[in-house]
Amino acid sequence: MKSLLFLLISFIALSAMLFGILMVSVPDGSILNLPISILKGSSFKDFQIPGLLLLLVIGGVNFIAIFYNLQRAPSRYNWSLLSGFLVIGWILFQIIFINSTLWFNSIYLIAAVLIILMSIQLKGKSLV
Numbered sequence: 001m002k003s004l005l006f007l008l009i010s011f012i013a014l015s016a017m018l019f020g021i022l023m024v025s026v027p028d029g030s031i032l033n034l035p036i037s038i039l040k041g042s043s044f045k046d047f048q049i050p051g052l053l054l055l056l057v058i059g060g061v062n063f064i065a066i067f068y069n070l071q072r073a074p075s076r077y078n079w080s081l082l083s084g085f086l087v088i089g090w091i092l093f094q095i096i097f098i099n100s101t102l103w104f105n106s107i108y109l110i111a112a113v114l115i116i117l118m119s120i121q122l123k124g125k126s127l128v
Contacts, residue, residue, distance in 0.1 A: 005118045006069050008111050009083055013062030016054050023051025042098050054090070061086055077123035084115035 022031050027046035029036055036046060044050055065079035091105050091112070 001118055001122060002069075005080060005115060005122065006066070008115050008118075009062050009065045009069065009080055012083065012087060012108065012111060012115075013059055013066055016059035016062060020051045020053075020055025020059055023047040024055060027051065038098060044098075058083075058086055058090055077119045080115055080119040081123070084112045084119060087112035087115070 019032065023029070023034075024047075025031070027048035029047045032047075034047065039046070061079065062083045065076070065083045068076040068079050087108055091109050094105060095101060
């Protein structure tokens with residue numbers, strides 16, 4: 001279970017960093033085939049700010065979770081929990097405020113739920 005947790009937070013960290021960099025680099029979304037029209041009704045004029053948030057917040061917290069999991073630090077499952085909740089918040093924000101229902105949101109939502117469930121389970125085991 002620890003290995004799967006590590007793989008999931010690594011997947012989210014790497015993809016968040018990659019997509020964040022691409023969104024900041026090409027804020028019109030063309031490199032990711034994201035139409036700027038999905039931002040209609042939001043406070044964003046392009047993908048630069050969402051990309052920066054994705055890069056720094058989602059990617060950053062998941063990289064911290066990776067680091068603490070590699071170190072086997074006592075707080076490693078807390079960081080994993082935080083990363084899972086942040087990803088769920090990110091996806092819900094997209095669905096509610098941007099009205100974005102992209103197919104890959106399901107993958108990240110499932111991964112985040114698994115991260116949370118595994119982190120809770122492993123955190124409970126480490127307390128015993």
